[in-house]
Amino acid sequence: MTRTACITTPIYYVNDRPHIGHIFTTTLCDAWARAMRLQNCDVFFLTGTDEHGVKVEKSAAEHNVTPQAWADTNAAEFERILPLFQISNTDFIRTTQPRHERQVQEFIQRLQKSGALYKGSFEGWYDEGQEEYLTETRAKECEYKSAxxxxxxxxxxxxxxxxxxxxxxxxxxxxxxxxxxxxxPSARMNEVVGRLREGLQDVPMTRTNFTWGIPMPGDPGHVIYVWIDALFNYITALDYTDASPKNPRAHYWPADWHVIGKEILWFHAVIWPAMLMALELPPPTKIHAHSFWISEGKKMSKSLGNFIDLPTIEKYIARYGLDAWRWFMLTRGPIDATDADFRASAFHETYTADLVNTVGNCSSRVTAMIAKTFNGQMPDDIERGGAWPARCQQAVADWQKHFANFQLADAAEDAMKLLRDVDLFINQTEPFKLAKDPAQRERVASILAQCLESVRIASLLLEAFLPQKMAEFAALLGVSGDTSWDVRSRWGALKPGCPVTKVALYPRVESDKS
RNA sequence: GCCGUCGUAGCUCAACCGGUUAGAGCGGAGCACUCAUAAUGCUCAGGUUGGCGGUUCGAGUCCGCCCGUCGGCACCA
Structure with missing residues (x-):
């Protein structure tokens, strides 16, 4: 029986345009999903769009279109860009889809029956122009005037x-x-627990001041608040109103990971689990709340106009390639509790140091020596790998542990360390010198075979991060995607005699000193 | 204001329950080497681990106060 795995991004609010934040979160999930698939997992990877609410209604009116038309246009943009980043999601849910709306209503009815809902009155500071309520603190900030x-x-x-x-x-x-x-990370856990200690207030879950939403069952005029509506996407995508084994998607719940930005932690860590408890459904297994990108040392904001937006990102990809973009996101991103800075210089340095000088160069020098010394054929290793099989096994084990804990950058580092060890080994054993002595031929064969096999395993561990070039490399070596994890992750998948050509995976890119 | 992060070598970060001379990567300097994408390997950082005080045989690692930073406080990844 194959293991299953389930990971989700938040659903993105269609009133926004895709930018580095959305793409970062989605890329994190994608790398994890790919890593699980490599290990033969049956993965459900969900993303989508959140399309209801007063803001969408207003924007649509400003553009003289219906809310649905506005949502359609913007949702299409979020969906369109997924292939640009080689996102391997298995479903894309939209909160305006009938499957979602129907099931949300059913879940709400179940909540009603369970006694978890009641009707009460809400009072607050209201901005009549904006048609929205402000929180007490926000109202105070604005000195009780509309901002x-x-x-x-x-x-x-x-x-x-x-x-x-x-x-x-x-x-x-x-x-x-x-x-x-x-x-x-644990810092976020502390935040939630601390706030929980302060006590919980009941949360309003319907609104009457707009209509663009899912109607409250049995109470016309009330519309389900966007957040409540949105959270249910994680299980409506699985058709989880039917949790029975007959539903082919039911077994994906609970999700292994809800990956979110830190600003929406409270909803995911507290309100969402509580609703599931009320429904007597299991809560998600784990929640990972990452931090934010800042840009060249400054906070990204709409007013500063320094968002790393799609056109900017596309420029990076055109110049450095998609793998480079993903690599920077996944290894230098704000995956933990502190924000990360997006700097053009850091991007360039990271690409050069990691992908060009380490991954690219190491694979190049090894394949070049084999191509030259052994006529482009994998040589025979009479030493049976020497110390390398154990070393590689260790790297694989570390990598697996890091992925299980969602420590993606650490998992990437496991592979990089292995490559650095190969570089070191070459300098120490000097196969390029030994090759000049015919008496050393068997030794050289063993050294180079060990190097290539280790590089191959490192590239396997990098495939979730660098899907383009690592898949290409694997295919060149004749050990591609449809080969099972057991074979690929073990020593000895490359057989003597298989063709080896010199590779140049990541070309140097000149830095643009302006 | 309340709650919570973080503050370690020029930069980005490590260091499990407190325990030998606080470690990596990047950048910089020197050396070695030439298989490789002017790549790689080795050596070099004398860092009061933000400050002051305390607990302890012993603290970057616990406690208190202070300084600085960033974040959450209900709908911006």
């Missing part, structure tokens, strides 16, 4: 459906205690 038109905020009230979040306080606390790694 947009300067008119005073009004005290407004409306009837809403509430989710009884407070009732789940103890169960949530118990879950956090028994699952100390539920939220990663």
């Amino acid at each position: 947009v038109n300067g008119k005073p905020l009004v005290r407004a009230q409306e009837q809403n459906w509430y989710f009884k979040l407070s009732a789940f306080s103890d169960r949530l606390k118990a879950h956090f205690e028994s699952h100390p790694h539920f939220v990663q």
